[in-house]
Amino acid sequence: MNKSLPATSVAGLGRLHESVAVRARGIVKSFGEVIALDGIELDVPQGQIHGLVGPNGAGKTTLLGLLLGLAVADSGTLEILGTTVGRALAAPDGVTGFVDGPGLYPSLTARQNLAALAALRGREARTVGIDDVLGDVGLTDVADDRVRGFSLGMRQRLGLAAALLTKPRLLVLDEPSNGLDPAGKKHVHGVLTRLAADGTSVVLSSHRMDDLEALCSEVTILATGRVVFSGPLSKLAAETDELGYRLLTSDPEAARRVAGETAGVRVADDTGQNAAVFVVHAMVPALDELVVRLVQAGIAVRELAPVVSPLEAAFLALTEQQESNR
Ligand SMILES: Nc1ncnc2c1ncn2[C@@H]1O[C@H](COP(=O)(O)OP(=O)(O)OP(=O)(O)O)[C@@H](O)[C@H]1O
Incomplete structure (x- = not known):
């Protein structure tokens, strides 16, 4: 009995194999x-x-x-x-x-x-x-x-x-x-x-x-x-939980106050009291809420950017975790 596969099937299998x-x-x-x-x-x-x-x-x-x-x-x-x-x-x-x-x-x-x-x-x-x-x-x-x-x-x-x-x-x-x-x-x-x-x-x-x-x-x-x-x-x-964001506003002092009062937002301690730019740590929904509150308070948001990219943050979190499990 001829056990070989029909030509079309063989060709199909070949392509499947080679696509990896x-x-x-x-x-x-x-x-x-x-x-x-x-x-x-x-x-x-x-x-x-x-x-x-x-x-x-x-x-x-x-x-x-x-x-x-x-x-x-x-x-x-x-x-x-x-x-x-x-x-x-x-x-x-x-x-x-x-x-x-x-x-x-x-x-x-x-x-x-x-x-x-x-x-x-x-x-x-x-x-x-x-x-x-x-x-x-x-x-x-x-x-x-x-x-x-x-x-x-x-x-x-x-x-x-x-x-x-x-x-x-x-x-x-x-x-x-x-x-x-x-x-x-x-x-x-x-x-x-x-x-x-x-x-x-x-x-x-x-x-x-x-x-x-x-x-x-x-x-x-x-x-x-x-x-x-x-x-x-x-x-x-998407594996990143909380990120640090640099925030530049028209009124840094008032903005710090609003950030401090927004649930889920943490103002970094290491940014000087009078600095125009300060850093907040938050997940995206809390960050959205902060921006809405700032605008409602008449404070313009001039710059809002992650301190490290989400990819870099995820990379650091995953590799540090593995190192500490060693
Ligand atoms: N020929 C070798 N002899 C002995 N140890 C080796 C050899 N090649 C690699 N290693 C060890 O294997 C591990 C992995 O090394 P590898 O060079 O693959 O890492 P890497 O991720 O490419 O690092 P880097 O980012 O520094 O280039 C290291 O601990 C390294 O010291």
């Missing part, structure tokens, strides 16, 4: 006594820019290294682009990127570096034009300068250009925004957004909440080798 770029279950990785990753679960769908964030030593680079095939997990399962990763140290097909900065030849120019990498990757690699990728990352003007004289941001951009040479299906980047000036950041963000729109998945680490907010639809927060949050940024912001 990364699927990690129970990943553990230790270095001697240090447990760098402790039961990591991670799902990254195709075409998603997924941010990894966490305090120093949380395990971000270790996890990115596993995705790039630079190390293997002690236990757990890791599926990349539909294939289960074995014990061999090699980047699965379609995966590229870098951890700890890109590997470049300092004595060669930017263009020569890319030509050398393209030659190393051989004919099978789906290479795209060197000039195109240099243009994508904004390095056309320095294409014939030696990399030795490049700044950190320029090296990062060249590393990204090198990764683009192969039209990756999964791009893995450790702190790609390190050292980037605003123009560099714009180029890098533009490249990553375009890649994702074309179906490439990107997993990147960053310490910068503004980068994550600008780029990522989902983030995973690691603390001491564990996932303390994974999901959309909007859900992360």
Whole structure:
């Protein structure tokens, strides 16, 4: 009896499998006594820019290294682009990127570096034009300068250009925004957004909440080798309870009095009595009530802004909690 599935079903299954770029279950990785990753679960769908964030030593680079095939997990399962990763140290097909900065030849120019990498990757690699990728990352003007004289941001951009040479299906980047000036950041963000729109998945680490907010639809927060949050940024912001807000009004003294009388609003002690700006701690409904009361009292609200962004507050709360549970 022929047990093979009809062609349409096989094709359907293939697509289902490939729509997941990364699927990690129970990943553990230790270095001697240090447990760098402790039961990591991670799902990254195709075409998603997924941010990894966490305090120093949380395990971000270790996890990115596993995705790039630079190390293997002690236990757990890791599926990349539909294939289960074995014990061999090699980047699965379609995966590229870098951890700890890109590997470049300092004595060669930017263009020569890319030509050398393209030659190393051989004919099978789906290479795209060197000039195109240099243009994508904004390095056309320095294409014939030696990399030795490049700044950190320029090296990062060249590393990204090198990764683009192969039209990756999964791009893995450790702190790609390190050292980037605003123009560099714009180029890098533009490249990553375009890649994702074309179906490439990107997993990147960053310490910068503004980068994550600008780029990522989902983030995973690691603390001491564990996932303390994974999901959309909007859900992360909602995890925040009470935030501190800076308040600038037309009458600070009266405004302080009104704030002190509003239920659920706490005026911070550390703002000077005569300061024009002061800080209140409140949840959103109490803050709304405060604004209404200020306006009713004839006090104009000139500025009202969180002291730290809701994302940063949620990040701090979640990671500090994990640290204290250790
Ligand atoms: N090769 C190694 N040998 C020994 N310990 C290691 C090694 N690599 C990582 N570690 C340890 O594993 C833990 C996780 O390190 P990792 O570099 O993955 O963290 P990270 O989140 O990338 O930190 P950072 O934000 O500082 O880059 C740390 O305690 C680190 O000291």
